[in-house]
Amino acid sequence: MTRVHCTQLAPRVADLPHNRELTAAAVRGAAARGADVIVLPELATSGYRLNSVAEAASVALTPHDPLFTQWGTAAPDSVVVGGFCELGTDGRLYNSAAILDRGELIAVYRKTHLWDDEKLLFTPGPEAPPVLDTSHGRIGALICYDLEFPELTRKLALNGAELLAVPTNWPLQPRPTGERAPEVTIAMAAARINHLAIACCDRTGTERDTHFTGATTLIDQHGWIRAEATDTGTAHTDLDLTASRNKRLTPHADLLADRRPELY
């Protein structure tokens, strides 16, 4: 079994020193609770509602920043996936996720589907996210709005992902009474149709004009919710990620083999 932790935070916009401490403490806390996989929110080090390219640049980090070493030291036996505002060697800003395994940075994924005003700050990532063979399973990382593109979740399933780790910052939207956040419904559907576990780590709080949903959700490969957080704090569950490998549901039904790619 793989113990997956999502730590729902409320970063402060453009306050890098605060967010360094906040995220390092979150990683340390999850590791102390035995987390094998630790997911933090999108843009956890910078906050979300950055006013300008200049403000975003002022809190951007390179993948060589000591913060990631700090995360790795705090969780030397875990996989860590957390969002940050990245300054590329090309001088551009990206909405990225750092992925660490056993203390080392093993990949940086740059969000490929930028939501709304993010397009005014960030460059869209040039490559689809990798599926990484980690010490705790085959893991793919997406960021927030990426999850609403089933082409991408399908691609990661076809590439053998057993778990999608999804840092998010879901802006609060109106919804009918009793309904879940729509992004959670989309994640549940993506999990079920791909028979693939998904861990969405959201954030809470308000930045400037934006309220966040606070809907961290861990979903198993049947599409059912195993743990949630609605306030700041952790949600965690133990998942059998090897179950994600089998796409055969019945003797004659197989979620991937039943595709008809010649028709799409």
Add this chain to the structure above:
Amino acid sequence: MTRVHCTQLAPRVADLPHNRELTAAAVRGAAARGADVIVLPELATSGYRLNSVAEAASVALTPHDPLFTQWGTAAPDSVVVGGFCELGTDGRLYNSAAILDRGELIAVYRKTHLWDDEKLLFTPGPEAPPVLDTSHGRIGALICYDLEFPELTRKLALNGAELLAVPTNWPLQPRPTGERAPEVTIAMAAARINHLAIACCDRTGTERDTHFTGATTLIDQHGWIRAEATDTGTAHTDLDLTASRNKRLTPHADLLADRRPELY
């Protein structure tokens, strides 16, 4: 506004005379209530749990069957989408949907994704479903398991569908207390990520070893449920199908334009 009706039925397996009457009465009843679009379940004329190719053949219809004329006469101003067991001119059996507009059969769609044992009875359809310009909007028809392939719902959205009419026979599956049928969650997600209304007409009852879910659901283009039926009978709602045409959610977000097809 377009008044969409789903009539949830409990056909009898392999009892064609009964199901002829049942479906014709359903179309007549929906038309009498002012339905612009009428959706019936999958395999409504044959029942679902057909034991053998021979039994399926015994209740198969060609698209020229007088039943479809009867449906058309019963709803001369409506679009009707209903499932039937089709005998093709090639001698093969298909799990099909008849689509009528203003009394005339305008298309037959043959299910492209056959679920489980259906593969022992039917030939998978050779073509993706069309998007039809009808007198009540641009409508695409899918059948049941088809809806779980986001490649197909996306294709119909890209082809301009404003409403997906989905005859289904959802076998009852275990689910956690308080959760909707998983197929409904999948339909809600498909509606929201494509900004497209979806009307799923399910069935009730039990045939041989199979219990049906009875989860007819009409979903608007935001992915919210507008009407449901849990027992035999109709669910209906008025939908502004023209709203499905606009995929721009915010000044800088557009659900279809934001795709990155070069990455998938």
